[in-house]
Amino acid sequence: MPERAPRPQPKNPILPTRQATLPPASRSRVALGLTAVAARGRFALQVCRDCSAVQYPPREVCRSCLSHRLVWRPQDGKGELLTETTLCAAQELYFRERLPWRIGLVRLDAGVNLVAYLHTGVGTAPCRVRIETALDRAGQAALIAMPEKRRPDLSEDPKLRELTCDPRGRKILVTDGKTSVAQATVQALANAGADKIWIGEAEPWKKVAGLEALRELRQATIVPLDLTDGGSVQKLAGEIGGKVEILINTADHHRTFSIAARRGVETAQLEMDVNYFGLLRLAQAFAPVLKARAADQPTNAIAWVNVLSIFALANYPPHGTYSASKAAAFSLSQDLRAELRPAGVRVINLFPGPIDDDWDQLEMPPKLAPAALATAVVQALKGSIEDVYPGDVAQDWVARYLDNPKGLEREAGEGAR
């Protein structure tokens, strides 16, 4: 287990809390293509289908042959740092508050020049580098020049650390400690150096061994929280809302019914009540205070994590009503993201496939181990992404979804995973 991060000095209560500022957030529609790949932690550039020229910055027509047939293609990002400079003055408030800031001009082996933030591990120009994407606090793609060989964490750089939501030293709420995913997540967060982890417990009369075991964890505090009860959510937000820096919603009501497999709507209502309305209740209670504390460094609110399901993308009829509730939650998470983005609080969505737990018992492998999903949560926080498709099934589904959503609907509709 890593050493405990030193706790920051208590805040001086007579000074005003800083308000969030953001790097420039406007992008053209075509430039959002870079954001789309950065959201998944990838780097891609447009390539001309006619003359194969690689393009940067994103554009409508080829810089070489004027063809409009440009497609996004993954890039290895390798190139040469030609020159570097350190910004000491800036008009933008975001940079003004963070100067000095080291940037450089990189010529990619693919043939384009770009300006990138320089990781502290990058030596002086000229030298070989590798370009990676990250999401900045405005949620837009940022280009980072990393050392070519070594793969340091973004958080090793004191400036670029802000592009991550590294759980080290952070105070975190995990909303429902009774799921195996939540228990593994708490353990992974503790291993990643979280300072404090509140674990929500609904229906305390139903004891779950995995949650009881977490009582031993030094960082853990179990708190009453039932997402189906608005009063319970508001009460906890009143008690700890001002302290939570990362909120991880693990609450999940999962039953395995299609429309025809279950009479009535009682089970589907409960799925919606936990998976959709639960998120809504959490968002109404916690989002305002998280926004207000988004710049309250070093104990600022930085991230909100939703554990959704790959079945949010296309309905999987064997788990039909569950899929619908997760699709509803996915849609609401987009609203939440839009509302938290102006404060720079990142909303990370995970879309796992079937998990190796009781409710996916009858699903054929491959199934995602709860510990693997927990690792994906921590990796997402340590990195700089907002859409995570952990595991083989999720990767396969999202590829099929991006390629042909109607095709995925038909395949899933025939019960084929």
Added chain:
Amino acid sequence: MKATKKAARTKTAPSKNGARKSEAKPRPDALHALLRAVAASDDVHIVDLAQTLSPEFPPIVLPPEMGQSRPFRMEEISRYDERGPAWYWNNVSFGEHTGTHFDAPIHWISGRDLANNTTDTLPVEHFIAPACVIDCSREAEADADFLLTDAHLKAWEKRHGRIPPHSWVLMRTDWSKRSDPVAYQNLDDTGQHTPGPNPDCVRFLVNERDVLGFGTETIGTDAGQAAHFSPPYPCHYYMHGAGKYGLQCLCNLDRLPPTGALIVAAPLKICQGSGSPLRVFAIVPGR
């Protein structure tokens, strides 16, 4: 005053349920003496037997793949705000068997074909009935799985007289004093451990005493382990099969005398309802 008028109307108006009415001219002041006695808190007093309906009050626990009874939930409609500037109110939701609640005969499969077996059709005359209170508090404290037997009832009758027909039999265990929901549910890996009647006890009350119903302080008129009895859930099975009722999650039974109290228990008039939360109270002689 409202209660007086309603009661008076019940006396004079012909009942939809066809219950027999007194032919004698009603005395308009017949209930005033009762009201005066209640107001003076001297000859008669009222004891509230209902728990507060709140989201924290635990509902019945069933295996998770089964249909689940919703716990009490409350969502604000407005509270003197932009959603309704001068008024406060809530939407509430709950299963029929939530908090202090009434079980109608149709609740159990054994009572499904009886006449007037639902909350909207059961005879209004049954809303007020005498109570016999069996004090099992010491036994329940010693043993969470304590079972009330017909032998206990016969011993009780030796001291307090025969249980009259059409009366409520209430099992006092002081279980309602367990304010911690975990202790109130008292679940472990083998299920729930709460006191209740054994099958012979229920058969005796139904067949030998023709009671109106059986009431408890726990979640359910049956014991926590009653799924393993023969028949399973004997109190539900026999009581409802004979058109009798259940009351559960009662409180303040320790403030009732063994005999002499009148129970007022009128469930909500839910169409085809199997039960309902309700405000149960007792009219008790003396201070």
